[in-house]
Amino acid sequence: MTENGLGMRVFPSLRRMEADVVAMVAGLVGGDAAVRGHMTSGGTESIFLAAHAAREWARRHRPEVAAPEIVAAFSAHPAIDKAAHYLGMRVVRVPTGSDFRADLAAMAAAVTPRTIMGYASAPTYSLGVVDPVAALGVLAEERGLWLHVDACVGGVLGPFVRELGYPVPAFGLDLPGVSSLSADLHKSGYAAKGASVILYRDAEREACGRWEFSDWPTGLYAVPTFAGTRPGGAIAAAWAVMHFLGAEGYRQIATTVMQARERLVSGLARIEGLHVWGEPDLWAVAYGAEGCDVLAVADQMTARRWSVGRVRKPPGIHLMLTPVHAPIVDDYLADLAASVATVRAGAGVPSPSPAVY
Secondary structure (H helix, E strand, O other), X not given: OOXXXXXXXXXXXXXXXXXXXXXXXXXXXXXXXXXXXXXEOOHHHHHHHHHHHHHHHHHHHOOOOOOOEEEEEOOOOOHHHHHHHHHOOEEEXXXXXXXXXXXXXXXXXXXXXXXXXXXXXXXXOOOOOOOOHHHHHHHHHXXXXXXXXXXXXXXXXXXXXXXXXXXXXXXXXXXXXXXXXXXXXXXXXXXXXXXXXXXXXXXXXXXXXXXXXXXXXXXXXXXXXXOOOOEHHHHHHHHHHHHHHHHHHHHHHHHXXXXXXXXXXXXXXXXXXXXXXXXXXXXXXXXXXXXOOHHHHHHHHHHOOOOOEEEOOOOEEEEEOOHHHHHHHHHHHHHHHHHHHHHHOOOOOOOOOOOXX
């Protein structure tokens, strides 16, 4: 589609579609009538906008901070470091706890007079665990911080997983202290690339995320996203997918991926030496191995024509399950068992393959 999301006055149908999508996502993550938001090109842009808004908010409310810092767990997505690089901010990463979630005490200890923002994941990309957002929200309120929740992976489908009875920790805008939240429609919303949503708790915070300029011949140029021109097709496609699937469609997807995860985790336990890292809350899982090089196992799986995600620390293999994977879990486990056996027998050499996102 050729319509431009920058020109909402010219394309009012896009304005309605975007508003509808934003309202649907906000409703899933505990947003009330005060919440504001926009569609973006993806999680990186959404996270960038949150960091930009936090910086501008701090300039208004904490002008004494000249070199703003963000406190994030080691497990945080690198998009926050990319945003900080562009925005003249600094990310202070702290170790996770023994459960691989953000360590509240470590996060609190890392806060200094320069800290303006905290960062939480729901879930973390690498291991699939949800950070203690409720406790981090309390910390943010106590220390006067902007807390962003990166729910790019879990923001759309996670609430439906919770509906099914799985104990998914709270991570939404209904939690005190949460200032913004990002959720990717092209991940667990199953929309076309690239479509994400950035949500702000209220209009004041949303205004901090905008960029405005008027000192040129045509007058006010104001945009709520990093991009100027935005493809209308991505907005329309996300709107169409969300209405086509509806709540029942997302419940069915949630059921499928969580059952696939249960089958995968049970199968991993039957292969000697393999174990899941942490306790994943949603459909992202990473597993390691005792007694053999798990990255050599990854190489063996690659040789068997599987696409393998590698984790550097802790060393492991990463999976992000979708309904496409449900019919082939048993095939995957069979090849995995054979790969582990090959490595244990000495046929596998130490892996030369780096962990690459």
